[in-house]
Amino acid sequence: MYMSEKLKASLCMTVRNEQGSIETLMDSLLNQSRTPDEVFVVDGGSSDRTLQLLQVYHVRYPHVKVVSAPHANIAAGRNLSIGHAQHDTVATADAGMEYPPTWLDNLLRPFEADSAVDVVLGFYAPKSCTLFEKCVGEMLYPKKNLIDWEKFLPSCGSVAFKKRVWGELGGFAEWLPGGIAEDTLFSFGLEKWATDSRMLLKRLVIGAHGKIIGRFLSNGFFTPEEVQLVGLIQRGSTHGLQAIAISVGSSKKVSSCI
Numbered sequence: 001m002y003m004s005e006k007l008k009a010s011l012c013m014t015v016r017n018e019q020g021s022i023e024t025l026m027d028s029l030l031n032q033s034r035t036p037d038e039v040f041v042v043d044g045g046s047s048d049r050t051l052q053l054l055q056v057y058h059v060r061y062p063h064v065k066v067v068s069a070p071h072a073n074i075a076a077g078r079n080l081s082i083g084h085a086q087h088d089t090v091a092t093a094d095a096g097m098e099y100p101p102t103w104l105d106n107l108l109r110p111f112e113a114d115s116a117v118d119v120v121l122g123f124y125a126p127k128s129c130t131l132f133e134k135c136v137g138e139m140l141y142p143k144k145n146l147i148d149w150e151k152f153l154p155s156c157g158s159v160a161f162k163k164r165v166w167g168e169l170g171g172f173a174e175w176l177p178g179g180i181a182e183d184t185l186f187s188f189g190l191e192k193w194a195t196d197s198r199m200l201l202k203r204l205v206i207g208a209h210g211k212i213i214g215r216f217l218s219n220g221f222f223t224p225e226e227v228q229l230v231g232l233i234q235r236g237s238t239h240g241l242q243a244i245a246i247s248v249g250s251s252k253k254v255s256s257c258i
Contacts, residue, residue, distance in 0.1 A: 009087050009160065010037065010040055010085035010090050012041075012081035012085055013042070014078050014081055015046070016044040016050065016077075018046070018048075018095045019049040019050045022050050023053060024098050025095060025096070025098060026064075028098045029093060029104075032101055033101045034102075034105035038087060039064045041064070042067050042072060042080045042081045044072045045068075067084070074179035074180060074182055075173055075176060077179070078092065078156070078172045078182065079174065082166055088162060088164070089108070089160060090161060090163050090166065091107055091159070091160040092157075092160070093158070094157035107120050111160070118161060119190060155187075157183075168193060172186055
């Protein structure tokens, strides 16, 4: 079913100790071809200037809202941000990212094209600047041409969903150590949610581009023990960001414009 009215959406995320990349992230989000109706950022207790830099954006842009939650892990920060979102459709972004101007428009367009769409998920692959980064990227990221799009569940660095879906899944798992892998568990929950609801998923691959700003596990979200649990994470830039639209009650197959 086609939606004639332009969709309003809240852009939600949580950050900690990102003073070196927060301005790049915020500038890329606020210079989208489709301006987010609301940006809600939770600072999870930064010990650097991240919170102060975010407050500058709050003063400059009335639709940017910033909350300080010193003891919130990643999952709790996500839940707090989404819980306060004003709009029924929520897009999520991650710290350390830089988004292309058409990212949000690509992410939200499936909702407007079909009112049955409940979730849109994104995929990104690393583009390395050094040999080490290339090796890490090869180990951690799947090749686009090898992905089974019928089963692939990406992270929440590029995701949009109806707020009621987040509520039905119980939000992100704050009980996980440091709240890490919260988006993976949430993605698994989406699959189970669709199965329990006896709904048939539809996935559409929609083109976009983006990159991750180089950084290690230095943002303070993780303890040394949790770092060992997580292992290596991405460093460098990414490209080939895509979106997968999940709706209910449709038997359409996967299609790709990339």
